[in-house]
Amino acid sequence: MGRFSESSNDDELEGGIDMSPLIDCVFILLIFFIVTTVFVEESGIEVDKPNAASASQLEKTSVLIAISAAGEVVYGGSEIGVGGVQSTVKREISKEMIPVIIQADKDAKYGLVARVLDEAKLAGAEKVSFATTVAGS
Template sequence: MKFSHQQQEPLTINLTPLIDVVFLLLIFFMVTTTFTRETQLEVSLPEASSAQAASQEQERIDILINADGQYSVNGQALVNTQPETLRRAVIELAGEQRKIPYVITADAQTPHQAVVSAMDVAGQLGFSQLRITTQESVELHDSVD
């Protein structure tokens, strides 16, 4: 007995329905997506335009922040970088006086968070005379000489 060998049809995948679904998904996402434009603030940091003689005040709170974010209050280094430690040191030094100047001097490489924390402590304690020291611009200094 001889069996006839049936010829197999080549298997093909019809891609037309797949392409239709992909195009429908593409149209759906294009219609439902909202595009937002990110806005950025341009910040121009201050420089001292001329050397102004600061009035010599006998009492003031000097906060010095080094490049690592370590605080020093009136020359006394603090044990850590926690805002609460800075707050306690300022309260101990200032007592009930809130009208004395609160001067922040930070290294150029200081993390921004350390400066903001020092400013936040001043605001929480109610200091009204907050100052941030700057240095005279090198370009302006050279042109004056």
């Protein structure tokens, strides 16, 4: 009976390190970093922006509408057309009054850019800006 008792104690001592608290800590850190990460919203298409000497940094939270050289009006990666600008802007600024940024290709038609600007203003946007690159960069 003594030998049986000794072998069971050896098995208990050779157990292992309990990994569940370590895994819990890793998951908590992962959740923390996911929640605190700032997500930057892109327009969804590549636009060749014009240069401007007076360019400045704008807010990170904004409604970003892109206009391609081919005449596509894009928001959030999908084409909305000029007719969808007003409803999109109205929906986004209903939560919070955020600026609207029009990211127009330098080869986009001026009339289309003016119509998108007009639709954004009609939706109630107080601040509408154009995305450009700083001259000389």
